[in-house]
Amino acid sequence: MYNFSPLKQSALQKDLNDNICEEQVFERIYNKYANDLHDFLYYKYGANLNPNDKAQDAFIKLWDNCKQIPLAKAKSYLFTVANNMMLNEVKHQKVVLKYQQENHKHYTNENPEFVLEKQEFLIRYQNALERLTEEQRVAFLLNKADGKKHSEIAEILGVTQKVVEYRIYSAFNALKKELEGFKIK
């Protein structure tokens, strides 16, 4: 009968039984998911509702409850908790995305008219983003602003790649419609 050598077995077990309560493990999780979680909240709910704080609070909750949460469930726990915290806050406030506008430092060569039109374009763009559904907006920005691949986005959102592709496609068409007026003739 073939027996697993005890060393080999414990190596297998080690990853599965990694305890979030160990600081090293927790730090690993933090570094792995913090940025994605933050960006997800930022794209979905905007800057106004403090995505940094909510993301941090979600990690705090994870740490405080580390005994109850297996490593494999950490990611979905973080995203669910953070999303719920946001939903609670959203109930009391109107959601305004408030993405900042770019500083036009490097547009000194352009004439003022161009700069003004560019600014108007960005304002319109932001409004159009606000009018997308949350799902469309998050998928679109994670892909086109953050540069994440469709497969990565699918993993973050817990949906299939086809769904991600569809959301981005819908988002793009909706944006195009809203920005119609800025077509260069």
Add this chain to the structure above:
Amino acid sequence: MDKNYLIEKWLKNELTEAEKQSFSKLDDAEFNQNIIDNAIHFKASHHAKINDFNTFKTHYNSQNTPIKKLNWWSPLIKIASVLVITLGVYFAFFNNSETLYKTIASEKISVELPDESKVELNAQSSIAFNSKNWKNNRAVKLQGEAYFKVAKGNVFDVITTQGKVTVVGTQFNVKQRENYFEVKCFEGIVKVIANDMTKQLVAGETFQLLNGRLSEGKTNASGPKWMDNMSEFEAIPFKQVLAELERQYNIQITIESVDIDRLFTGGFMHTNLENALKAITQPMNVTFELNTSNMVIIHGTNN
């Protein structure tokens, strides 16, 4: 080539060389590219970032007295576990997974109960119920005002601090505010238990306990007016009217030389604050002042 097909593949970054040529020849190719190029403006990390791990640690430690999970944890956990077991038993038997819905000022929501009964919650109100044992025990704790559409089934109770309403499949409105308990039945039969008395209401009948005084009445309406964004009052103390106005518009009212116990008959809409203020102040012969931060002052005529 089909335009949409090209755009789809372009969005996925999957265009072949030949397809790329076709794409660039589309009449709005530049416009398309412009939209995508500018998406980068909204990149999260240009504007906001999450703290790095060390900052997170510092933040966490400053928030709580750090839970040193090593030293005194062990003896403390023994005490904690006894507490947890006791609480666990208590909650398991008495407080099983209570669901709570709450509205704030100027907010109204619709709630569906586990048996498809529906509750419309008015502003600044809350309902709580136990979803686990729902079929056998349909009981809802209400604070504030709600309209109920109860599905046929076992007895359905609405419990407030001023009275209890029991029904079997009907539509009715329960209002519980300060010293004000009112039940209006719109369909079926409801039984009201309040102040040591029991009253049965059929469709079209109303029951009211105002400052301890009972009055019964009739209604022709098919549902409560607040669901149509209107509040109606018949000989109700002015202070109740003001309280409802504050709830619907999320404002604060200060009064000067006004008798708030005077009875008011009339109503106001929930759609325009100024009109609503006119509607309630004119019949009472008082005036109002509205400043921008949603604070209202109501003056008596002697001013």
